[in-house]
Amino acid sequence: MAQYADPKKKRHKVYRQFPTVTLAREWLEGEELLVRAYKRGTADWTHPRERDARERARGVLFMDWADEWMDKWGRFKPKSAREPLAPATLRRKRLLLHRVKQVFGMRALEEISVADVNRWLDTCGLDATPKREAYIMLRAIMRCAVQPPDGRPALLDRSPCMAPIPRRVLSDKSLMVEVSAADAARIKSFMPAYTAVSVNVLLAFGLRIGELCALRVDDFDFDRMVVHIRHSIRRGPDDTGELRLAELKTVGSMDALPIPPQLVPVLREHIDRFTDAPRPGAMLLRPAKSRVMSDRTLRTQLEKAAARAGRPDVTPHAFRATAISRIIHEGGEIKDAQLFARHTDPLVTVRFYERTRGEQTRRELSELAYGSMFTAPRSRLELEHEYERAQRELARWADRCRSLHTLLERDTTGVSANG
Structure with a gap:
């Protein structure tokens, strides 16, 4: 039995058994050199047990x-x-x-x-x-x-990963374009008839394409005027291509969204023409050769329609970005957009989906903010600018009133106002 005092824990002993005295003395001589180097500060000392484990590793x-x-x-x-x-x-x-x-x-x-x-x-x-x-x-x-979490001896003295983590690249979503009303109408006109309603549904609810493909007719509650978002399209466990409905990943994604009244006649017409309703579990989008619409197929249809409409830069996710952005532009708060988008983190809504309204609008907002703090007499030029701004706002609201009045007149004459 060979032993010596632990240089780091004075009250402990380091033991090792050998078959002969000669081997024990050779081992002690080698350990003495390591202990002296540790005390001089030229090298670290580790327990022989740890050294043996590293050697085995x-x-x-x-x-x-x-x-x-x-x-x-x-x-x-x-x-x-x-x-x-x-x-x-x-x-x-x-x-x-x-x-x-x-x-x-x-x-x-x-x-x-x-x-x-x-x-x-x-x-x-x-x-x-x-x-x-x-x-x-x-x-x-x-x-x-x-540092193995299970407490075993270390396999490495230090990690070779010394370089800093590469910076996060700004997502392409932050550069995503918006879809205008005219573009949406043109893209819809180039879609197959049985999936043309996708443009309306994407813009109405800001859905992801997998959520759209998983919508069933039963998810629409026209009495309460809400649609329940519960499922998304998932591939097989080994990405075999088999499609199935799966619960959404987060509880925040499972929600009931309000149905815009203008969308109801569009939905009813689509359901009557292209679905198996009132059969329970009927899918909103019914493919010709399978039970569930493939997200890849629908994505291809939307991209081809956008290219034919002269907007090849419009991706399926651009419809979701447009819907979320419009919530804010029409006067909604960030929290409203977050709930509409079903984001668990409002920073996601702000970073990727909130779009600015242009330099002119930012300039006007800056002037209003400054003017609310300082009420010094305004010059004639400032008054002219404010008058022009008020005229533009008046014209915008006048156009809105005229369009609403036209829809009301159509509705009273029995013509469907689809919007």
Whole structure:
């Protein structure tokens, strides 16, 4: 039995058993050199047990440790009591893990250097967002190798992921165009008859395309004038292409939205012509050759119709952005737009969907805000500008009154006012 005092914990002893005295003395001589270096401050000292564990861990392949990390920690939500990730999120995370393993999989953990990781960041060829997410995952894997959450000895002395996380790239949603009334009418005219109502529904409720494809006729309550958004389109568990209805990911996404009265006759006409109502569970969009409308098929139809209408820049999600933005432009508060969009975080509504009304409107708002604080006498030029602004507001409201009066006249004569 060979032993010596622990240099970090004076009251503890370090023990090791050997078959011969000679081996015990050789081991003590080697340990004495390590303890002296530690006391001089030239090297750190670790317990022989930890050194032995690291030696046994040498040669562990990245792919083996990455798979263990995913199985034990990666497939659960962060800061949760073992709550699993949503299926779609987990599929995306496994894809990112596959991409990282393609690069580092067959290499031992200790062989992966800082230069290797930096070289991969510079030359991986991934788009900005997947590269950022893959690097975040790689950092998490290496951090767990340095400090395993299950208490085992460390597999690495330090992580090779020293580079900062790439900055988040501004989403394309922030650059998304809006759809005008004229554009919407033209796009609808180029849609197939059995899916033309999609343009009206997207603009009325600000739906995601998967939510639109999952709408059933029973979701529309014309007595209470609300539509229930409960489901979205999901692919098979292995992305087999099989379509199914699945509950929305967040409780905030499951909501009842008010139906605009102008949309009711459009919906009723579509339901009578193109659905299996009153059969229970009849889908709002009934495809010709399957039970559920494919989101990919509907997306292709909308993109082709937008291109034929002269607006190839309009994507299906642009209709959702337009609907949310119009809530604010028509006088709604950010909270109103958040509830309409069914966002759990209002920052998402502000960052991606709120659109400005132009430089002239911002200038007028700035003048009004400043004028409310300082009431100094106004010059003739300022009065002229304010008069012109009031005239424009008056003309806008006069046009609105005339259009409403026209709709009322049509309604009293028995002509449907579809809007």
